[in-house]
Amino acid sequence: MSFQWQYGAPQAEGLNANLLASLDDYLRVKRYRLVNSVLVVKNGCLVYERYFNKFTEDSKNPMKSIWKSILAILTGICLEKGWIESLDEPIANYLPEFRQGIHPYHHIISIRHLLTMSSGIYWNGGVHYHCPMVAQMMRTRDWIAHLADTAVSDYPGTRHLYKEWDVLLLSAVIGKAYGKPSFDLCEKFLFAPLSISSGRWAESPCGVSYTVMKGEEQSDLTARDLAKLGLLVLDNGVVGDERIVSEAYLKEMVTPGTANESYGYLWWIFKDSYGCRGFGGQEINVLPYANMVTVIQATPTPSNKAYGDIHEEILKKSIIGIPH
Numbered sequence: 001m002s003f004q005w006q007y008g009a010p011q012a013e014g015l016n017a018n019l020l021a022s023l024d025d026y027l028r029v030k031r032y033r034l035v036n037s038v039l040v041v042k043n044g045c046l047v048y049e050r051y052f053n054k055f056t057e058d059s060k061n062p063m064k065s066i067w068k069s070i071l072a073i074l075t076g077i078c079l080e081k082g083w084i085e086s087l088d089e090p091i092a093n094y095l096p097e098f099r100q101g102i103h104p105y106h107h108i109i110s111i112r113h114l115l116t117m118s119s120g121i122y123w124n125g126g127v128h129y130h131c132p133m134v135a136q137m138m139r140t141r142d143w144i145a146h147l148a149d150t151a152v153s154d155y156p157g158t159r160h161l162y163k164e165w166d167v168l169l170l171s172a173v174i175g176k177a178y179g180k181p182s183f184d185l186c187e188k189f190l191f192a193p194l195s196i197s198s199g200r201w202a203e204s205p206c207g208v209s210y211t212v213m214k215g216e217e218q219s220d221l222t223a224r225d226l227a228k229l230g231l232l233v234l235d236n237g238v239v240g241d242e243r244i245v246s247e248a249y250l251k252e253m254v255t256p257g258t259a260n261e262s263y264g265y266l267w268w269i270f271k272d273s274y275g276c277r278g279f280g281g282q283e284i285n286v287l288p289y290a291n292m293v294t295v296i297q298a299t300p301t302p303s304n305k306a307y308g309d310i311h312e313e314i315l316k317k318s319i320i321g322i323p324h
Helices: 017-021 067-082 113-117 131-140 143-146 164-178 182-191 223-234 247-253 308-318
Strands: 035-041 047-053 276-277 281-285 292-298
Touching: 017 308, 035 113, 035 223, 035 308, 047 223, 047 276, 067 113, 067 164, 067 223, 067 247, 067 276, 067 281, 113 164, 131 143, 143 164, 182 247, 223 281, 223 292, 281 308, 292 308
Parallel strands: none
Antiparallel strands: 035 047, 035 292, 276 281, 281 292
């Protein structure tokens, strides 16, 4: 079964249509000139859809670190299918390089630690991948072996540190569990049911799928694609009458973590919502209390502009009759 959109009017779905309409003027301010799309899905219906800078519903935009949140969903699919037995399995069960790692803590790093970015593997590259550590790794033939030769600076599970290492290792674990690169699993078990079309993700020399560090143009997605991902989580893992991932796992995925209460399994947790964030203003916001998903896409720039105020000041405030 392919994904089928339902459409509705903002007022009929409990939104202030006039406030939403004001967004067109709101975005004419110079600060928002790089915003390409804004979508709102309420009660399962697409009720607001605006494009700018010659974008259309078929235009694709870099998803950046939203890829990380997709990997979290893929992990849940692996659990659902039985390819991963437990999130507390050591990654060394899938990546033998970590059995002989240079640090005694390597063998206790678990899948859960990767999902919560608390592996403890040394990182000094800040929150993004433009750093010498990543460049050094990318010059090697075997990225996983390179990471197994990297020291552990924190006991696994004790400190959240946003870094590329953990998601790259998670992609490798998913690939080993499935028997093919993680993109193949994503294409068949996530993107196909959601009717999402994506180019093949880049692969490391050792066959690990990735998008954030290179080749992003291959993994660009439309605003509607991002909305479908948000809806999947809001609808507890079901598309139509097909279950994609377990409800229990998704609830766990968006539960505040112990190492960082603002972070679940590669999803950001907010006061009354949760969502995904990508460099340069990419956003998926899921508001369970309002049965609503919002999406923002923008052209990324080195200054890493964010546009959360669009969501907070207009989209959330358009909800009628629910305190927020």
